[in-house]
Amino acid sequence: MNYQENENQNGLRHSFNVLPSNRLEASRLVLPVGALYTPLKPVTNPLVLKYDPVFCKGCRSILNPYCRPNFQSKTWDCPICQARNMFPPAYHGCSETNAPAEVLSQYTTIEYELNRPPGNPPIFLYVLDTCLPEEELSLLKDSILMSINLLPQESLVGLITFGTTAQVYELGFAECSKAYVFRGDKSPTHEQVQDQLGLRSSTFQSQPANPQSNLQGNINPCTSQVASRFILPLSHCESMLTTIIEELQVDPWPVKPKRRFRRCTGVAIGIATSLLECSFSNSGARIMSFLGGPCTLGDGQIAGLELTEVIRMHNDLRNDKAPHFKKAVKYYQNLTQRLVQNGHCLDVFAACLDQVGVAEMKSCCENTGGVLIITDTFENEIYQESLKRLFTTNEGNLTMAFNATIEVQVSQEIKICGAIGPLTSMNVKNNHVSETELGYGNTNAWKLNSLMPTSTIAFYFDIVNQTTNPGSPFRFFQYLTSYQHPSGYFRLRVTTQYLRWVEGDQNLNEIKVGFDQDAAAVLISRLSVFKAESEYLFDVLRWLDRSLIRLVTRFGEYRQQSADGLALAPNFSLFPQFMYHLRRSQFLRVFNSSPDETAFFRLWLNRENTFNCILMIQPTLHSYAAGQAYPMTVQLDSVSVRPNVILLLDTFFAVVVHHGEQIAGWRKAGFDQKPEFAYLKELQEQPVKDAQQLMEGRFPYPRFLECDEGGSQARFLIAKINPSVTHHTSSYNASPNANNTVVLTDDASMQVFMEYLKNLAWESRT
Numbered sequence: 001m002n003y004q005e006n007e008n009q010n011g012l013r014h015s016f017n018v019l020p021s022n023r024l025e026a027s028r029l030v031l032p033v034g035a036l037y038t039p040l041k042p043v044t045n046p047l048v049l050k051y052d053p054v055f056c057k058g059c060r061s062i063l064n065p066y067c068r069p070n071f072q073s074k075t076w077d078c079p080i081c082q083a084r085n086m087f088p089p090a091y092h093g094c095s096e097t098n099a100p101a102e103v104l105s106q107y108t109t110i111e112y113e114l115n116r117p118p119g120n121p122p123i124f125l126y127v128l129d130t131c132l133p134e135e136e137l138s139l140l141k142d143s144i145l146m147s148i149n150l151l152p153q154e155s156l157v158g159l160i161t162f163g164t165t166a167q168v169y170e171l172g173f174a175e176c177s178k179a180y181v182f183r184g185d186k187s188p189t190h191e192q193v194q195d196q197l198g199l200r201s202s203t204f205q206s207q208p209a210n211p212q213s214n215l216q217g218n219i220n221p222c223t224s225q226v227a228s229r230f231i232l233p234l235s236h237c238e239s240m241l242t243t244i245i246e247e248l249q250v251d252p253w254p255v256k257p258k259r260r261f262r263r264c265t266g267v268a269i270g271i272a273t274s275l276l277e278c279s280f281s282n283s284g285a286r287i288m289s290f291l292g293g294p295c296t297l298g299d300g301q302i303a304g305l306e307l308t309e310v311i312r313m314h315n316d317l318r319n320d321k322a323p324h325f326k327k328a329v330k331y332y333q334n335l336t337q338r339l340v341q342n343g344h345c346l347d348v349f350a351a352c353l354d355q356v357g358v359a360e361m362k363s364c365c366e367n368t369g370g371v372l373i374i375t376d377t378f379e380n381e382i383y384q385e386s387l388k389r390l391f392t393t394n395e396g397n398l399t400m401a402f403n404a405t406i407e408v409q410v411s412q413e414i415k416i417c418g419a420i421g422p423l424t425s426m427n428v429k430n431n432h433v434s435e436t437e438l439g440y441g442n443t444n445a446w447k448l449n450s451l452m453p454t455s456t457i458a459f460y461f462d463i464v465n466q467t468t469n470p471g472s473p474f475r476f477f478q479y480l481t482s483y484q485h486p487s488g489y490f491r492l493r494v495t496t497q498y499l500r501w502v503e504g505d506q507n508l509n510e511i512k513v514g515f516d517q518d519a520a521a522v523l524i525s526r527l528s529v530f531k532a533e534s535e536y537l538f539d540v541l542r543w544l545d546r547s548l549i550r551l552v553t554r555f556g557e558y559r560q561q562s563a564d565g566l567a568l569a570p571n572f573s574l575f576p577q578f579m580y581h582l583r584r585s586q587f588l589r590v591f592n593s594s595p596d597e598t599a600f601f602r603l604w605l606n607r608e609n610t611f612n613c614i615l616m617i618q619p620t621l622h623s624y625a626a627g628q629a630y631p632m633t634v635q636l637d638s639v640s641v642r643p644n645v646i647l648l649l650d651t652f653f654a655v656v657v658h659h660g661e662q663i664a665g666w667r668k669a670g671f672d673q674k675p676e677f678a679y680l681k682e683l684q685e686q687p688v689k690d691a692q693q694l695m696e697g698r699f700p701y702p703r704f705l706e707c708d709e710g711g712s713q714a715r716f717l718i719a720k721i722n723p724s725v726t727h728h729t730s731s732y733n734a735s736p737n738a739n740n741t742v743v744l745t746d747d748a749s750m751q752v753f754m755e756y757l758k759n760l761a762w763e764s765r766t
Contacts, residue, residue, distance in 0.1 A: 015516055016515060018514035021503050026462070031551060039481040052114055056080070062480065071095050080476050120156060124155055125159075125272050125287050126144060127289040128290050130248060145246075147391060151234055155234045156233055158171065161179075163184070163251025166268040167180065170229050186299070262297045263295055265295035268289075286345055293352050295357050300331050332364050345370040347371040353377075369448050369451060369607075382703055386700040389697075389701065392699075406446050407428075407444060416459070417436045417461060417462050418459075422457075424446060425441070429442065429444065448481075448483075455607055458523050473500055480494055515569075520575065521613075524544070528582065566758045566761065587617075619649055622647065636720065638721050651716075654702050655704050655705070722749055726744065
């Protein structure tokens, strides 16, 4: 099975698909042994079994196609821990010709619909910023009403607005709009929120508006009150909710000239957390916050009221000159712990020309699986389309999962170092947890409060076998993902995978053939970004460079006895390019990016699937020219930028159509409007059509740009290409009128980078 087939069938990619047999040989691989797993990946052979799985009594793994069933003795042997288990009575009718689906070879990924009462429908608690200009508030209200129309009618919804104060709306009060007001200068405690909302009053008697809650047996009185007053089924309160949103006004607190709005963002999110915590703990819920500016009041404050106080930048954080940063980060990290514990996630939709504090609150999104979107205005197509696509449905259900956990079981020769993705450690340990920690480690189980179809987790493993073991040539991995389906039912997805192992030095070629450079690049990229959060960039880049040099030294071949004779196998040849572009990317280089933008880019790199992550690291570039039947894939290099071609650049976050100087001149002269030059019109329309196809279905919605060579927005292309021709190169100094585009940069080109790599690898080898 090749890499793409394995990903389509199981949602799995491995950096090394053939493993060395002991720790010493594994250390010579240089790169980490790891896997990229997409829990909600639509698989090739989907199957949902409506009964509970069969667990191994030894390691708690689940019956799978790699077990050894004996239908005569009604037993099966676990491939992970080798324990022998009895089939339960329900399986006693099974035989070789009537085997259960779990042991069939095509079902290496299978789902169970657990025999548990369904939970609450999905909960969406809107938290809206009203410190906005009138036009922006109107756009925000329109988009919120649009999103409400996309929600299933059984969804539970609530509303909180904030400005100088925070208001919690009682949607169950049908007579008029009724809200409970909280001070914005200090975050109330969990108990204070309950007291002010009257949730701990024994005199309040009401039946829960959510009929599903009756299935849970004993009903929490607080849940009953919230479900009848503040968070109701959309079908019960849609009219009231729509009226309240339509009547929202700009925050009435006066704003003096040259001052910012008094905005209590952190307090409002804290109140939303407390409201869900006391009523819908361990139920799938999204706190959807819509922010129009920085928090200037109360907990979570990132800036003062005076406009003369510039919002912190990377230099301020590096030099410890951001007075609000550490306190705000600590506040949001405490909120994150509460959100994780209760199975809720925070979405942030920020629309402002300045920063809003995403860098401080990123843990609330990153560790809960929440969505993060940053734009300049609520009118922006990026915001509008991303919000719409968040509520995409499949067969009548939202394409998202709630309140999930993922557990990994491995063979005894393997240990788990950690994971990186939209998750938090559950601090659950077993004998397969490694002392080496990479990412969120010291556990074999993680919490994922929200999952999307492309949410992908990076797992890192350690081979601990000290000597070559001549036993079974296979080592097994099993991923157990339990989650709440949007329908309310609880499901368990089980993916079982095996990798073959060999004695390293004697079978090095087999290990080389099993190398997946795309998966390895994503694994190392996530690890470098994780390191960059707590280490100096210089140290991270040195670690990347040393790893690349050691990898090339280990797996490169020298056809001549010199550095110029270096040759890499095809499945290694692109890896140095990935590392070159990663070093120059916005994920590591923070120059010309705000802390909010850096947090945004890193969050999406740490959660998207392999294809999308590679696209972020090394964008694709296509060229369109007159007389050319099809677009050509060209190098991401300055030599590809020519006056007579149109380029289509896809960076995942942006899609750019770049017109060469000659093409732009023809368009400005109106040649494309003349019948005899119809091919020019078709030439200019085709890249735009292809760009629309690239953006179709992508989440978050990318920025679309059309620009001309030499224009201001051409910088989006120039910043991504390899600067093979710069103002420093001799070819430019010799012939400045050449057709090659000159990139004004002091960065080393890929050619220089590769020359240094060859020389250093040769020196290490000799």
